[in-house]
Amino acid sequence: MSTHEGTHGSVWLDDPGRRRQPASPLVGDAEADVVVVGAGITGLTTALLAARDGNRVVVLEARRVGDGTTGYTTGKVTAQHSLIYAHLVEWAGADRARQYADANRAGIDLVAQLVEELRIDCSLTRADALVYTTSEDSHKIRAMEDEAVAARRLGLPASLVGESGLPFPITAGVSFTDQLHLHPRRYLDGLADAVVAAGGVIHEQTRVTGVTEERGHVVVEADGGKVTATSAVIATLLPFGLVGGYFARTRPTMSYGLAVRLRGAAPAAMTISVDDPTRSTRPWPDGGPGGLIVVGGGHEVGADVDTEGRYAELEAWARATFDVAELSHRWSAHDYTTPDRVPYIGRPPLHRNVYVATGFGKWGLANGSAAGLAISHLIAGHDTPWLPIFDAGRIEGVRSVPTLVGGNVKVAAELVTGELRREAPRCSHMGCRLRWNDAEETWDCHCHGSRFASDGQVLAGPAVTPVDVGADG
Ligand SMILES: Cc1cc2nc3c(=O)[nH]c(=O)nc-3n(C[C@H](O)[C@H](O)[C@H](O)COP(=O)(O)OP(=O)(O)OC[C@H]3O[C@@H](n4cnc5c(N)ncnc54)[C@H](O)[C@@H]3O)c2cc1C
Ligand code: FES
Known part of the structure; x- marks a missing residue:
């Protein structure tokens, strides 16, 4: 049973004293080389890299930096996305699967590099990531074996394991070494400061309502004015309105999160089960040695489910599994998943100077950082070797x-x-x-x-x- 203790809201957003000063809304018309819509991890990474390439960058954010899904994430920056590599090899072939692995490696490296270079105080921690099952089902155990083999062949630091560090036995798991977790909102604040330091401008409380591409330029209409630019990046989790038709090529799902304090030490690894219901954990260093984030309870947005009940189930699992001393925060958020589980990154159909990144399937921290890298390359006219698998115009998976x-x-x-x-x-x-x-x-x-x-x-x-x-x- 839920005790309803704790603050209702993201643990990452709930330290107002340490948030950036609010940026002013857009008023009137502005010009830029690159206008970025959305100040989550995807938008701010793109904005920073584009500004460092010498572009005049304007970022338009409907709410505040980090108020989107990045401010409600579990915060694992990892190339381990539950079980995906055996599926990718089968669906897309080893070369394309390698592109997905390379992109996520690049995303992780970029986050680590930016945190160090910009000295962002975001509790960045290296940790193993573990996907596991507790089931005796031979198909599930075989899936773990296949994943470990596929991931290792693609150059990822994967191994098959039988132990988890969790307070219950598992039957099989795949561990990736040297992954990351961080405080996502503080990381975004650091990126936002760096965008401004690189000459960019950020407007908050500015909801964009439309984008039109005309010969040689793009016009982005917002609540208080408009920005005319050479390129526009739509980094709004899902492109708004009808842009690219991505609303029809993705499905939205919610998950629920808890920040708890345990009486003992929290497990050091980031973990996720493939069993039903999914349970995901990671250490929460800012919560002390016993700080733990627990996430699960997924369902489609707007589904006819008892949303309070989802919190209660998650809390009951946390209390039954760990020695919970305190429930600190609880929150929920959503993300979009594509049919083939690979995000769309790049130019949407019928656009030349508009770029999108969407469909991260609840794995958008490494993927979203990689998207920022790839889109800044596209704007600069450079190739990115691992971009083809993310083709923003593909429809194969849609039919299947x-x-x-x-x-x-x-x-x-x-x-x-x-x-x-x-x-x-x-x-x-x-x-x-x-x-x-x-x-x-x-x-x-x-x-x-x-x-x-x-x-x-x-x-x-x-x-x-x-x-x-x-x-x-
Ligand atoms: C519960 C949960 C846990 C997760 N855990 C993980 C994890 O551990 N690791 C991982 O890799 N991924 C995880 N994810 C997924 C990951 O958090 C997201 O994929 C990622 O944060 C998406 O970042 P983004 O920048 O693309 O979008 P967002 O962070 O949502 O940013 C988009 C921004 O655009 C703004 N915006 C929207 N519309 C407009 C508009 N019309 N005009 C102006 N601004 C607009 C929004 O306000 C928002 O700030 C999780 C997702 C959920 C739901
Ligand atoms: S009808 Fe498309 S989001 Fe509601």
């Missing part, structure tokens, strides 16, 4: 995975049957019925993952305009 169209079938079904219940407001993106999320007190859209505050203001896109919570209610 029927679940992809789920959200769009829901849109069509709701519009055709008129199932839009009178008492629920409609999403301002494409009109789906919103569901009230009791635990977060938000209106959530199960079609493509937009989320709205109780007063109808947009919290997360692809929607860009508020909903009228009174009109239908």
Whole structure:
């Protein structure tokens, strides 16, 4: 049972004394070489690298730096993404699978390099990452063996293990050495300071509502004005509005997080199970020797589930598994997954000077840093050898995975049957019925993952305009 103790909100965002001073909103018109929309890890990494290449950079952020999913993440910067490499080798071949591994290695190295060079105080820690099962199911054990072999062949520091450091036995696991975890919001603050130091400009509380590409330039329209630039980078977790149609090529899923303090020492490794329900842990150094982050309880955004119950289940698991002295914080957030589990990074279809990075599938810290690297290379006209697997225009996986169209079938079904219940407001993106999320007190859209505050203001896109919570209610 949940005791409801602890602060409801991200542990990473809850140290206001140590946040950057707010940046002013955009007012009027501005010009830039590169306009970056979204100040999460993807946008700020891109902005910093583009500014260091000599571009005039403007960053537009709807809320505050770190208020997107990066501020609610578990904070593992790792190339281990549950089990993925055996799947990638089978789906895309060894060469492309190697590109995915290389990209994530590059993302990890970039984070480590920037933390050191910029002296960012973000509790960066090297640790092993472990994916495991407790099941006796021979398929699951075989999957671990296959993953260890595939990852090692791709040059990753993987080995098959039978021990976890967790207070229960596992039947098999794959360990990656030399991965990272960090305090994500402090890392973003460090990046934001560096963007400004490199001559960039950041505007917060500035929601972008549209992007138009014209001959030789891009116009980005926002609440308080517009920015005309040579290139635009849409780093908004999912591109807003209809840009690239990515809302129809991804699925949004939520997960729940807890920051707890144990009576003893927390396990040193970052861990994730492949069993149902998924449970993920990592040490939380700022919480003391017993500090631990626990994440799990995933479901699609806006699904008809008991959201309070998900917190309660996660807390019950944490208390049954560890000697929990205190529950410090609890929060939830969402991310988007592509059908083939590989993000889309690069130019969306029909665009020349607009770039996107989306579909990180809850593994966007190393991947998002790699995206920043690749997009800054594209803007500079340089190749990135590992970019092809992330092709932002690919559609193969779309045809092969029927679940992809789920959200769009829901849109069509709701519009055709008129199932839009009178008492629920409609999403301002494409009109789906919103569901009230009791635990977060938000209106959530199960079609493509937009989320709205109780007063109808947009919290997360692809929607860009508020909903009228009174009109239908
Ligand atoms: C619970 C949970 C745990 C996770 N744990 C991990 C982990 O351990 N390791 C890992 O690698 N990944 C993890 N992930 C995934 C990872 O956190 C994300 O993939 C990553 O943070 C995405 O970064 P981003 O910069 O692309 O997006 P965000 O951090 O969401 O940044 C996008 C920004 O764009 C802004 N924005 C949106 N729309 C507009 C608009 N119209 N105008 C202006 N600004 C806009 C938002 O306010 C936001 O600040 C996790 C995800 C979840 C949900
Ligand atoms: S997010 Fe697309 S209809 Fe709501």
